[in-house]
Amino acid sequence: MESDPNHLRDPYKPDADEAELPDLECAICFCQFNNIFNTPKVLECKHTFCLECLARMNVKSVQPNTLQCPLCRAYTPLPDLGLPKLANDSTVLSYLPAAMQHVYSIRFNRTKGKLQVKRVPSSAPALTHTIRQSLDVGNPAGEGGEGSSARERSVLITILRSPLCKAFIMCTVAIMTIILIIVILVMHKPS
Template structure:
């Protein structure tokens, strides 16, 4: 039997036991947790993941993406010290993967691997409109994060401060 592919078919990074843990979908295709998290953050269907190879859908476990089954065949090819998979938390709203707890048997992790990984901003709330006008708010946040808009707003604030200062000086001198 041929050995399994030991790298993710999306990012081509070698699988590991932290953020690049090999996760197997219902269709039996395996990808790293980081790539699946990046896909899920951009997806408008947060409760499922669509296989990028065969397009089959895999419903996510109740406790989220990190609870998808690990590919035990791939893990069996790791050195013994790497066969323990770290407990990872996925916060979709913040677009972050976090190491939940580091076992005392693996203090080296703190020097070699970041405790948090940013996987991108969540997809907008297209078609979903809460009582607080969620779609408008997310659009406003997107616009305000654009560097050109930030520069424009900062310039407007600076001009406003100059105009107010001149007005106050003119009023005081009368």
């Protein structure tokens, strides 16, 4: 049976070729993946983000040995040798230009909040002199001017964002509103 040439393609349904193409940019910063600081790292939940964004998340986390996926909230324990040792997304890397498929060796120093190029691979292109050797990703949680009050604020924000706490706050506001209306009605009641 031949397909009808007048039949319009559904614009919201991806073509077969498009459906298999991985996303080539980080879902957090929207930067294109590369082989240096924006290396595509895959978490245990199979979501992929760039190394720089994961380092920024880790630096601000009060749990330095795990990462929480910003999409599905699943936790990924970090490898013993640190954040850069998370698995690279080889599918994404395979779609990058050939010169970007050799990943640089990166060191993550959480206490200083820095990503640093440890060594340049011998197969790297001749453009290695243009590569930044380090990248600041911020001060670790609880350090660099952030005291225990910052940690307490972080815990409070986490609690306030929980569904149970939101429901409690909404109920409290509703009850206070009803009480206020009753007080207003009683005060304006003609004697």
